[in-house]
Amino acid sequence: MFRQKKAVKQGLRIIIVGCGKVGSTLVEILSNEGNDITIIDKNPQKLESLTNTFDVMGIEGNGASFTTQEEAGIKNADLMIAVTNSDELNLLCCTVAKQVGNCATIARVRTPEYNKEVQYLTDQLGLAMIINPEFEVAKEISRILYLPSALEVSSFAHGQAELIKFKIYEDSKLNGVRISELSGVIKTKILICAIERDDKVFIPSGNDRILSGDIISFVTPRKQVKDFFTQIGVKSSKIKEVMIIGGGKAAYYLSNMLLNMGMSVKIIESNKNRCEELSLLLPKAIIINGDGTNEELLKEEGIATAQAFIPLTGIDEENIILTLYAKQVSVAKVITKINRINFRGVISKLDLGSIVYPRYITSEAIIAYVRAKRASMNSNIEALYHMYDHRVEAIEFLIDKESAATGQTLANLPLKKSLIIALINRSGKIFMPSGSDSLMVGDSVMIVTTHTGFNTIQDILE
Amino acid sequence: MNSSVVRYTLGQVLKIESALLLLPCVVALVYFDRNGIYFLIVAAMCGLLGFGMTLVKPSSNVFYLKEGCIITSLSWILLSFFGCLPFYLSDTIPSITDALFETISGFTTTGASILSEVESLSESITFWRCFTHWIGGMGVLVFLLAIIPIGGGSQINIMKAESPGPSVGKLVPKIRSTARILYVIYFVLTIIEIIFLTFGDMPIFEAINTATATAGTGGFGVKNDSLTGYSPYIQWVVTVFMILFGVNFNAYYLLLFRQFKKAFTMEEVVHYFAIILIAIGIIFTRIVGSYQYAADALRDTAFQVASIITTTGFSTADFDKWPAVCQTVLVFLMFIGACAGSTGGGIKVSRLIILRKTIIKEMTSYIHPKSIKKLKMDDKPVEHEVVRATNVFFITFVLIFSLSVLLIAIDGNDLITNFTAVAATINNIGPGLSMVGPTQNFSHFSIFSKYILMFDMIAGRLELFPLLMLFHPELWKEMYGHYIRKFNR
Numbered sequence: 001m002f003r004q005k006k007a008v009k010q011g012l013r014i015i016i017v018g019c020g021k022v023g024s025t026l027v028e029i030l031s032n033e034g035n036d037i038t039i040i041d042k043n044p045q046k047l048e049s050l051t052n053t054f055d056v057m058g059i060e061g062n063g064a065s066f067t068t069q070e071e072a073g074i075k076n077a078d079l080m081i082a083v084t085n086s087d088e089l090n091l092l093c094c095t096v097a098k099q100v101g102n103c104a105t106i107a108r109v110r111t112p113e114y115n116k117e118v119q120y121l122t123d124q125l126g127l128a129m130i131i132n133p134e135f136e137v138a139k140e141i142s143r144i145l146y147l148p149s150a151l152e153v154s155s156f157a158h159g160q161a162e163l164i165k166f167k168i169y170e171d172s173k174l175n176g177v178r179i180s181e182l183s184g185v186i187k188t189k190i191l192i193c194a195i196e197r198d199d200k201v202f203i204p205s206g207n208d209r210i211l212s213g214d215i216i217s218f219v220t221p222r223k224q225v226k227d228f229f230t231q232i233g234v235k236s237s238k239i240k241e242v243m244i245i246g247g248g249k250a251a252y253y254l255s256n257m258l259l260n261m262g263m264s265v266k267i268i269e270s271n272k273n274r275c276e277e278l279s280l281l282l283p284k285a286i287i288i289n290g291d292g293t294n295e296e297l298l299k300e301e302g303i304a305t306a307q308a309f310i311p312l313t314g315i316d317e318e319n320i321i322l323t324l325y326a327k328q329v330s331v332a333k334v335i336t337k338i339n340r341i342n343f344r345g346v347i348s349k350l351d352l353g354s355i356v357y358p359r360y361i362t363s364e365a366i367i368a369y370v371r372a373k374r375a376s377m378n379s380n381i382e383a384l385y386h387m388y389d390h391r392v393e394a395i396e397f398l399i400d401k402e403s404a405a406t407g408q409t410l411a412n413l414p415l416k417k418s419l420i421i422a423l424i425n426r427s428g429k430i431f432m433p434s435g436s437d438s439l440m441v442g443d444s445v446m447i448v449t450t451h452t453g454f455n456t457i458q459d460i461l462e
Numbered sequence: 463m464n465s466s467v468v469r470y471t472l473g474q475v476l477k478i479e480s481a482l483l484l485l486p487c488v489v490a491l492v493y494f495d496r497n498g499i500y501f502l503i504v505a506a507m508c509g510l511l512g513f514g515m516t517l518v519k520p521s522s523n524v525f526y527l528k529e530g531c532i533i534t535s536l537s538w539i540l541l542s543f544f545g546c547l548p549f550y551l552s553d554t555i556p557s558i559t560d561a562l563f564e565t566i567s568g569f570t571t572t573g574a575s576i577l578s579e580v581e582s583l584s585e586s587i588t589f590w591r592c593f594t595h596w597i598g599g600m601g602v603l604v605f606l607l608a609i610i611p612i613g614g615g616s617q618i619n620i621m622k623a624e625s626p627g628p629s630v631g632k633l634v635p636k637i638r639s640t641a642r643i644l645y646v647i648y649f650v651l652t653i654i655e656i657i658f659l660t661f662g663d664m665p666i667f668e669a670i671n672t673a674t675a676t677a678g679t680g681g682f683g684v685k686n687d688s689l690t691g692y693s694p695y696i697q698w699v700v701t702v703f704m705i706l707f708g709v710n711f712n713a714y715y716l717l718l719f720r721q722f723k724k725a726f727t728m729e730e731v732v733h734y735f736a737i738i739l740i741a742i743g744i745i746f747t748r749i750v751g752s753y754q755y756a757a758d759a760l761r762d763t764a765f766q767v768a769s770i771i772t773t774t775g776f777s778t779a780d781f782d783k784w785p786a787v788c789q790t791v792l793v794f795l796m797f798i799g800a801c802a803g804s805t806g807g808g809i810k811v812s813r814l815i816i817l818r819k820t821i822i823k824e825m826t827s828y829i830h831p832k833s834i835k836k837l838k839m840d841d842k843p844v845e846h847e848v849v850r851a852t853n854v855f856f857i858t859f860v861l862i863f864s865l866s867v868l869l870i871a872i873d874g875n876d877l878i879t880n881f882t883a884v885a886a887t888i889n890n891i892g893p894g895l896s897m898v899g900p901t902q903n904f905s906h907f908s909i910f911s912k913y914i915l916m917f918d919m920i921a922g923r924l925e926l927f928p929l930l931m932l933f934h935p936e937l938w939k940e941m942y943g944h945y946i947r948k949f950n951r
Contacts, residue, residue, distance in 0.1 A: 013635070036635040044845055052526075052618060057635040060842070073634075 011035035012374055013077045015103075017063030017093050018084030019046045021339055022108065022133060025359045026081060029367055029390075031056050033453050035374075038072045064092040066100060074101035079128075079373065081366060083108045095125055104128040104373070106366060110135070110249055112281075129369060133362040138253035140361060141335050144354050145242065145258065145308055147225060148333040149234045151215065151354045154385045155222075156396050156446050157425040162222050163193070163385065163394055163448075170212045173232045180206035188228040190218045191432050193420050193448035194392045201388045203418045203450060217387060217394075219422040219446065221430055239263060239333060243306040245292035245322055246313035247271070247278050250337070250358070254310070259284050266301060268292040293318055295325070308333045316340055323352050344389060360386060368395075371455045381455075382444055391450060394422070397457045398444045405457045411435030414462040419449040421460075463940040466520035468533050471620070473515025474606055475537040479544055480508035482597060483590075486548070490586035493667075497584045500551040508544050523616060528937060530619030531928040534603055538920055538929075541602060542566045545594060554587050559909050566916045568594030570923035571805065573681020573775035573892030574915070576905040581686055585667065588684055592671040595680025598923065599707075599805035600648050601625065608641035623928040627802025628813050628855070629848045633715045647714045648805070652677040655703045662696040676703050679806040681775025681892040688777045688900065694761055697778055701761075701768045705738065708772030708800030710812075729840050730801050730812045734771075737811070741767045741795055745788045771795040773807040775892025782899035789895055796885045807890030807922055809859065816844060816852045858926050863888060866918050870911040883907075887915045888922040 011034040016023055019041040027050055031037050037056040040063040041047050047058035061068035063082060074080065080097040082090035087109045094105035106129045114121065118130050143153040152165035168174055177185050179192055195204050196215040202208075210216060220228060242258055244251050247269030255265045255278075265285040269275050275289040290297045292313065303309060303325075309332040311322035316338050323336045334353040347355070368384035382396040399406060405413065410421060410433055423432050425444040431437075439445060439457070447460060454460070483505035490498020546558070546565035555561040560576045567574045568591055580588070597605070601624040607617055617637045622630045632640045652673050659669035671684050685691055689700060709731055716725035725731070746763045753759035762779040769776045770792050781792060799808010819837045826833060837844040866884045871877075875897055882894025883904070893900040907915065921929045931937060 036639075038635050051632075053616075055617070055635070055637050057632045 012079055012370060013073065014038070014079045014081065014370070015040065015069070015072050015074060015077050015097075017041070017080070017082045017090070019043070019050055020083065020085065021359045022362045023081075023083045024050060025363045026083070026366060027054055027056055029363060030370060033367075033371075035370065038077075040068055040072055064089055064096055066096055069093075069097060069100055074103065077101055077103045079104045079106065079370065081106045083131075083362075087111050087114055091121070091125065094127055098126050106131060106369070108133065108362070112249065112252060115253075129365070131362050131365055133358045134248070134250040135253045136361045136365070137250045137337065137356055137358045138257055140356055141254055141310060141337075142257040142261065144335055144356075145239050145263070145333065146261070147229075148237070148239055148308070149229050152217075152387070154387075154394065156219070156383060156394070157423070157430050157444060160222055160425065160428075160430050161219055161423055161446070162225055163217060163219050163387075163422075163446075164225065165215060165217045165387065168210055168212050168214045168216060172212065172234075174210045175212045176209060178207065178209050179204055186228065186231045188220065188224045188231055189432060190220045190224075190228060191420070191422055192216050192218045193394070193422050194387065194450075196388050201391045201450060203392075203420050203448065215388075217392070217448070219432070219448075237307075239307045241306055242266070242308040242310065243301065243303065243332075244268070245309075245311040247274050247287070248312060248314065251312045252278065252281060254312070255282050255285050266306075268297070268301065293322065298325075299329075303332070304330045306330060306332045308335070310335045310337075312337055314339070320347070320350065320352060324350065327351060327353070348389070371453075374455050390452070392448065393450075393452055393454065394446065394448045395454055396444055396446045399439060399441055399457055402441060403456075403458055405461055406439045406441060409436050409438045413460075415460055416449070416451060416462055418451060419447060419460055422446045422448050463937075464520065464522055464525045464529050465941045466518070467523065467525045467616075468529055468536070468941075469515055470518075470520040471533045471603075471606070472537055472540060473512045474610060475541060475602060476508045476512030476515065476544070478512075478602060478606060478609075479541055480505045480512060482593070483508065483544075483548075485593060486586040486590040489589045490584075493585040495584045495586045497548070497552040497554070497586050500548045501586060501590070503551065504544055504547045507547075525616045525619060527619045527622065528931065528940075530616075530621075530623040531931040532937065532941075533620055534623035535920070535924060535929045535932050537603060538569065538924065541597075542569055542920075545569060545590075548590060549587065552584075552587065554583060559912055560905065563904065563912050563916055564591070565594060566919050567887075567892075568592075568680065568682060569598035570890050570919040571595050571598050571678040571680040571773070571807065572887055572890045572919045572922075573675070574887055574898070574904050574919075575682065575892075576903055576912075578903050578905065579686060580682075580684065588671060589667075591682045592675045592680070592684070595678030595682060596652070596674035597678070599678025599680065600644060604641045604644060607637055608645050624924065625803065626807070626923075626925055627710075627810060628816060628852050629845075630803075631712075633712065643715060644711055647711055647718075648677065651703070651706060651714075655699070658699045658703075659696060662693055662699060664692065664696055672700065673703075676700055676774060676776075677707055677805065679704065679707050679772045679774045679800065679804070679890070681769070683776060689765075690778045694758075697761055697765055700776065701765045704768040704772045704774045704776070707774075708768075708804050708806040709734065710801035710803040712803050727840075729815060733815055734801050734811045737795070737798060738767060738771060741771065741791050744791050745784070748785050748788050766792065767795065770891060771798060771806075771808075772800045772804075773889055773891045775886070777893060777900035780899065780901050782895055782901070793882065793885060793895070796882075796889050796891050799889055809856070809889075812839070813852050813855065815839065816849060817856060819844075820849060820853065855926060858930070859888075862918070862921060862926065866914050869914050870907065873908050873911050883915065884918060888918040890919060890922050 013036045015038050016026055017040045019039055031054045039056055040059050044060050051058040059072045074097055080103050082093035084090055090107040094107045097105050105127050107127055109130050110132045115132055122130055147153050150164045150166050154163040192204055194201055194217045240263055242263050242265050244267045247267050251267055258265050267285055268288045268290055270291050272289050275287045279287045309326040311319040313319055319336050323334045326332055326334050336352040337356045364384055364386055368381045372381040380398040382398050385394045421433055423430050423446045483501050486501045487498045542565045546561040549555040549561040550558050563576050603620050603624045633643055634640050655673040656669050668684050675682050689697055713725045713728055713731050742763050746760055750756055750759040765778045766781050797809055799810050800806025802810045802812040823835055863884055867880050871880050878895050879897040883898045886892055886894035
């Protein structure tokens with residue numbers, strides 16, 4: 001019909017099964033980007049509240065059922081995303097969808113047993129992607145712990161470059177420095193991509209100064225990160241002891257990573273059976289059976305001397321209180337996990353150290369995939385991160401073909417405002433481009449921008 | 463309360479009305495009709511006002527059901543006010559109350575007229591009369607949703623307030639595409655009817671007017687005797703299309719996607735056709751004796767039944783003279799009305815299905831007091847909220863209905879006139895019985911009664927609550943309370 005021809009330009013037809021935390025975040029972002037979204041859930045109240053807020057269609061039913069999927073229009077759908085509570089249901093949804101329609105499928109699978117078989121499952125079931133929020137959260141936390149002075153660390157160019165979020169204090173060497181004069185203060189080559197000041201985020205130019213209280217984001221090759229911190233006089237002492245509250249899946253994945261990195265891990269978990277399970281899974285970790293929100297227990301287990309303190313309970317309020325408490329009694333690096341995003345304005349006012357939002361980490365991967373699928377064939381999104389409450393996007397494009405953006409020097413390209421080309425990865429070598437460089441086919445390019453919804457590399461042009 | 467969105471959307475509605483008013487101007491140009499100038503003046507007024515109201519964009523695009531209701535009922539009132547000006551200015555209808563009555567009757571697709579003579583009307587006036595049915599049939603706000611890109615999901619609240627039926631769903635994920643699909647189906651069906659009518663040697667101008675009036679299930683005719691004078695072929699075409707426009711448009715959408723089985727087994731559509739057949743059966747057996755040919759009796763019966771159940775209100779026979787049992791059946795059909803999601807009015811077949819199932823459920827609960835049974839429709843559970851809303855709708859409907867009958871009884875007409883006048887307006891039909899019968903009109907009512915009937919027409923078209931919301935003081939306090947507080951300081 002008349003609608004179908006246009007749909008390719010307008011957006012993808014996406015079916016999302018499950019309207020939990022990740023599901024509703026996806027609905028919000030993907031529908032705002034102009035995709036046609038149908039949501040399936042068993043709970044009519046949840047559907048109702050989502051269809052009232054966003055321009056999406058809701059269908060009540062079991063997402064794995066063939067009839068429900070057909071009603072949701074699986075035959076014409078481009079993508080099916082299954083993010084219900086149950087791994088098995090998600091996999092079944094995708095398997096059925098694959099048989100009925102000819103669409104790409106993404107499933108959330110988070111049980112540790114399956115996590116080891118991700119590759120096998122993806123190949124055998126023909127999935128486009130498997131996402132595991134707990135595993136991604138653990139990865140993000142471990143990256144931050146590896147570099148405790150940073151607030152947030154994201155990897156680009158297959159881990160060769162890092163995008164680091166960092167707070168400037170009164171006594172920092174960088175306080176008051178003009179960006180064009182940075183090279184006079186520090187020798188490490190860094191590129192400042194975004195600055196948050198007084199609740200506003202902007203992409204700085206050479207004339208802007210760094211002030212105390214700013215939260216800056218910069219890009220630098222991974223090898224030079226430690227160098228940078230020693231030069232500006234921030235001690236990046238290595239963390240050896242980590243205390244984790246709550247023994248859920250994320251805690252398990254994280255402990256596994258940290259133990260492999262040679263840190264010692266202490267987990268406090270209140271459920272005895274879970275403690276026993278954990279002690280079998282993580283023989284090297286210290287498992288404490290007790291209430292992690294009990295002040296006495298925390299003192300007894302040495303919160304005052306812990307180098308890092310990570311509350312990973314399922315309740316945001318508990319996590320926040322624990323973090324605030326830890327900030328008070330110790331100098332430990334704290335990382336707060338926040339599941340729901342209500343009251344983000346309040347949360348950002350609190351001094352919670354690094355904050356990790358699992359639902360965003362998961363949705364970022366999917367959104368990157370959707371945008372890449374929407375884009376024409378001449379470029380591809382490799383990675384995408386949202387920063388500063390979705391006000392800034394960092395996107396890595398892979399350039400497959402010649403386009404209007406290639407072949408010319410950057411100085412000659414009519415680039416949009418509020419946009420920075422942070423680095424280019426050319427045949428495995430990364431460098432920060434200057435005006436005389438140009439984009440070439442085969443490059444992967446990292447863009448930081450306050451615009452949202454870039455699909456292809458051409459979107460950087462006016 | 464987001465009053466800036468209300469202002470902005472009303473401005474957009476006025477802009478659309480201004481554009482729509484240009485169509486009768488075109489008609490006037492074609493037929494050298496001097497009245498065209500009045501349409502041009504009113505179009506300019508609407509355009510300027512609408513432009514002024516939309517100069518400042520709303521501070522936020524997020525709004526809720528209450529704003530949706532206010533937007534809908536206020537825009538219907540505004541639309542009717544400006545729509546009546548050409549009648550008044552051109553002196554076709556010298557009284558402003560009568561002009562307003564005629565226009566509201568047009569937009570709400572009622573078709574109740576205060577004019578006793580329509581053949582002498584100029585072309586542009588005739589066209590506008592019939593065209594208001596077409597605009598009102600699918601709803602001007604749905605049209606707005608179809609053409610104006612507004613981000614966010616709040617627009618569903620406008621659609622909920624304007625579209626008829628116990629629960630409003632989308633056909634496709636995006637509301638804009640949904641609104642477009644509805645209008646495309648509507649438009650194409652109208653065109654097909656025009657083509658069929660011209661095959662029957664109906665002049666093109668009359669065909670267009672008749673088709674737009676049928677599409678909106680309105681009922682304004684171009685001839686004094688409605689459709690009585692046309693050939694049997696044309697009467698059958700109109701009968702079929704009236705029935706088609708009374709079908710839930712979701713069924714057409716399903717047909718477009720070749721889901722024939724689903725479309726033909728939709729509970730509401732099946733009930734709708736069953737009711738039509740039963741009604742035709744009863745009336746036909748009663749009146750066939752008084753006709754010379756059975757075919758004529760069947761044609762008249764089918765036409766009248768289709769006209770009343772779809773709430774169109776055309777007529778080819780004076781059913782005021784039919785036996786009482788036939789009249790009773792027709793009055794019954796008035797209340798049943800067409801399907802939800804169609805252009806027709808009335809209580810709607812789907813509501814009656816829900817009511818019937820609720821009654822059966824209630825009886826079962828007397829036998830098995832602890833039994834739990836969820837209502838189902840088309841094999842899908844009906845949420846408790848929908849059932850509750852349907853019950854409340856029914857009660858409110860009865861209350862408003864009786865109150866209106868009481869209020870217009872002050873005029874001193876007989877009960878049948880009063881009863882059917884209210885039934886014909888609140889269900890958006892047009893003709894009733896006795897003094898408002900198919901050969902009569904509404905001009906003899908007092909001004910007060912006319913305003914009561916106008917209220918009934920809009921209330922019936924918007925399905926009561928969006929209009930009743932306007933009378934809730936809290937809403938106005940929320941909307942303008944901060945101005946008053948500022949003033950008091």
